[in-house]
Amino acid sequence: MIEIKNIKKTFNGKEVLAGISGRFEDSNTSLIIGGSGTGKSVLLKCIVGLIKPDSGGVYYDGRDFINGDRTIRTQIRREIGMLFQGSALFDSKTVEENVMFPLDMLTDMPKNEKLDRVNFCLKRVGLENVNKRMPSEISGGMMKRVGIARAIVMNPKYLFVDEPNSGLDPLTAVTIDELIAEITDEYKITTIVVTHDMNSVMGIGEYVMFLYKGRKLWEGDSQNIVETNVPELKEFLFANKFIKHMKENEANG
Structure with a gap:
């Protein structure tokens, strides 16, 4: 399990993360969603140690990743796997x-x-x-x-994935989502995926965290997200044309 507590980050006087907390469970595919500039990627980089937050904590199975000694941090880094946006192959x-x-x-x-x-x-x-x-x-x-x-x-015990479906056709994107979910379950990995793809949310989102302007406005699972009363999340869903698609499917039986 990965737990984050009150993560804050500011760049050039602009607050990018305003005290984000959450828990990402073992053997679960957890998603961090939101529009561009909401802090998703910055939060991910704070969790994996690419960016140091101004304050707050990141704990891997109870181990303090930010303030722990060098041995602990090195051990955790060896337990991390990451798929970067664009694959980042040599x-x-x-x-x-x-x-x-x-x-x-x-x-x-x-x-x-x-x-x-x-x-x-x-x-x-x-x-x-x-x-x-x-x-x-x-x-x-x-x-x-x-x-x-x-x-x-x-x-790895922990897998981080940044926008895995970027640049892919819908069918290939679904295949990649399913592969990530299968590997997570098969190897009991704690997986965190950053995405704006609502197909991914509904397909593999066992836990979903929605960020808006650096704040966590909603968390839950893919089954409850369409029932949200959070205006910003509703707007995000409509922007993805997801609710419209769902209603069309319901109307067609």
Whole structure:
């Protein structure tokens, strides 16, 4: 479980996060949603340690990530996997080399064991026999899968995903969502996904946190979100044309 307590962050005098708290449970796919500029990505970066909040706490299974000693912070970082927006693959490295990169950097594992682990992860995300291809030789959806394989190659306890469906067609986006949810459940990972895609919310949102102008205005699950009375969340849903789509489906039986 990851718990955040009263996270605050200001940039150049502008409040970006105004005291955000929440709990992200094991084996759950949790989503942080909101429009552009609401603080979603900043919050994610605070949770993974890329940005230090001005105040507040981040706790991984009770371990203080912000104020804990160096040993604790290093241990937690080794337990984190991350899929960046756009996959962030190395253009000059093959698929195999991209997935193996964390093993090369963080372990003393023999080369044959690394390769076995890489092949296992590629197979798990539905990619086999692509080891020697370059990122430029595979599709956007395949690049996302490679990114997921790299994120789980260290067998993480915590998985962070930033806008996984950016640039993907709807069918591929659903496939990526399902893969993230399956891996979360299968390996009992604590997964946090930043997204603005309402299809993702309804498909995999076991816990959803809605941010608006740096504040948490709503939290709940995907089943209750359409019943919200929060005006800003309603506006966000309409902007995604989600409620309209739901009503059309209901009218059509």
